[in-house]
Amino acid sequence: MKKGDKIIFISILVIITLGFAGTFVYKNYMKSHDKIALIKQDGKVIDKINLTNFTGTKEMTIKTNDGHFNKILIEKDKISITDADCPDRVCVKTGPISQPGDTVVCLPHKLMITIEGTKEKGEIDATAY
Numbered sequence: 001m002k003k004g005d006k007i008i009f010i011s012i013l014v015i016i017t018l019g020f021a022g023t024f025v026y027k028n029y030m031k032s033h034d035k036i037a038l039i040k041q042d043g044k045v046i047d048k049i050n051l052t053n054f055t056g057t058k059e060m061t062i063k064t065n066d067g068h069f070n071k072i073l074i075e076k077d078k079i080s081i082t083d084a085d086c087p088d089r090v091c092v093k094t095g096p097i098s099q100p101g102d103t104v105v106c107l108p109h110k111l112m113i114t115i116e117g118t119k120e121k122g123e124i125d126a127t128a129y
Contacts, residue, residue: 037079040112064109
C-alpha cells in the first residue's frame with residue numbers, strides 16, 4: 001500500500017467516524033422536549049396526546065362514518081394502530097412510531113397519526129431562516 005493510499009484510507013475512516021458520532025449526538029442530546037401525537041381523520045384533528053408525559057397504556061377506537069374502525073394503542077413514548085378492518089392493513093403492519101416526524105396512515109379510512117416535537121420558547125429551527 002502506498003503512502004497516498006494510507007492517507008486517503010485514514011481520511012475516509014475519520015470522516016465516517018465523525019459522521020456516526022454526529023448522528024449519535026444529534027439523536028441522543030439534541031432531541032426536542034415533548035413528543036405530541038396528532039390523530040387526524042379527514043384532515044380534522046381528533047386528538048392530541050403528549051407521549052412524553054403519558055403513563056400506562058390506553059386503547060381507543062376510531063370509527064369512520066360508514067362503520068369501519070381503527071384501534072389505536074397509546075403507550076409512553078409510542079403510539080400504534082393495532083387493528084383495522086381495511087383490506088390491506090398497512091397501518092397495522094407499520095408498527096409503533098415514537099420519533100418526531102414519524103407517521104402512520106390508513107388511506108381507506110382517511111386516518112393519519114403523526115408525531116410532532118415541541119421546542120422551548122425562543123428556540124429556532126431550520127424553518128425560521
